[in-house]
Structure formats: structure tokens, C-alpha cells
Amino acid sequence: MNTAPRLKVLAGKKLVDLAPAELQAALSAAEHVLVDVGTGDARTAYRQAVAHPEWVVIGVDPAWQRMTETAVRAARKPMKGGAPNLILVNAAIESVPAPLHGVADQVTVLMPWGKLLRGVVLGEPDVLSGLRAVAKAGAPLELSIGTSIWRDPVPLEIRDLPELTPETVESTGLADRLAALGWAVADVRLVPHTELETISSSWARRLGSGATETVLRLRAIAVDPGEAVRAEQRAAEAGEQAAGEPEREA
């Protein structure tokens, strides 16, 4: 993975370097660290930060200009809507800066687009490794994708992407690619748009109340890379062995 050495964060409308010691101080005081990858306008990350002042919420997105409005709001005094526990980082996940490695108790990817969408749908190693790099062992990755992106008219840039469903996560080999890179898939389901409020994504909200969006939600757990594959192999071997054993007489 091509790792950016420095942490570029938003301070109001400007990009500044965040000293590793300053980041470390914030992280060590936090009860929980949430990293929201592809945070967009960062409104979801902001809402999480305000709702959980004891957490540190880190939004990551290479399109940093879209985060400025939220960064300005977050920089106010807490009484006036500020969120000192929100850190907005200018970075692409495939080159996520080293100071963010191993910090997350929870990783979210909500309504991804562009390289991030391709990476999670196709199981591209640079994106999956970047997501795994920010996570602590045992941290969940929660991925939500609105399935309407696969309905006509399908945007040109995603026409080659297979539609993700609970079945295709297995049949396209995505679950195996995730496992090989340290993400053990725990649950995949389609949920109705009425659960979008829980996701609380700005993008989902933009769909409006009349939308009939169905969202694919995938949850995976950070394990040692390859461990999920080895566990599957052990389970398969145990199954084969049990099937091959002669039945014992009662």
C-alpha cells in the first residue's frame, strides 16, 4: 500500500498538518474511534461526533473541498454546534496516512462512489487493504450501498460492476477477497429505505422520503489477513473428515 506520510486535516476552510502527537492525545482520550471512509460532505460524521462527544470521529475523503462547510461548523464552540472530536482528513483510503493505521474501533463506508465503490464491489486489494489498515483487530466494517445505482439508467462508469446482493457477495468471490485481506464477512442483507434514517447518510437523505431505495448492508470483522480463509478451510476440512468417518454404533 502506498501510504501518505502526513496527516492533512481541515481546520475550518484550510488544510493543515496534524501533528502525530496531537492525534495520539485525542485518540488515547477517546472511548471509541469511528472512521467514516468516503465521508463526502461529512455531515454524517459530524452528527455522530455531536451525538457521541466521548468518541473521536474521523472522516476520510480525498475531495476535501466538500468537507469545508462541516469543518467550519465543527470548529465553533461546542455550545454553538462545534464538534472538537471530529477530525476531517484529506486522503484516499488506498493511500491512507500512517498515523491512521490501527486506530478504528469501527469503520463505515456509506454510499461509496468512484474508486471507493469500485474497490469495495470488486474487492480491489488497495482499497480493502486501506480499509483494513485503519481498523483495530475485531473492528467491524459496515458498508452500505444503495442498489438503485444498478437500475436504469446505470451510470457509464459503473456499467461493468456486478450488482452486489447477498448471493453475489459469495458468487463473485468478493467474500473470499475480503477474507484474504483481513475482513471476515459476518452478515450481508438487503434493507428497505426506511432503515436509511439509521444510516443517517446525507446521500441517503437526499433521496427523499418518497424514495424506494433498497440498501445492501455488508458487515465484516477485521481479522488477521488470511485468517478468515484459514478458518473456512479448517471448517471445510472438519466437515469432510466428519463426513468420511464411519458411523459409530450406538
Ligand SMILES: C[S@@+](CC[C@H](N)C(=O)[O-])C[C@H]1O[C@@H](n2cnc3c(N)ncnc32)[C@H](O)[C@@H]1O
Ligand atoms: C456518494 S458520496 C457519499 C458521501 C457520504 N458517505 C454520504 O453518505 O453522504 C461518495 C464519496 O466517496 C468518496 N471517495 C471516492 N473514492 C474514494 C477513495 N478512494 N477514498 C476515500 N473516499 C473516496 C468521494 O470523494 C465521495 O465523497
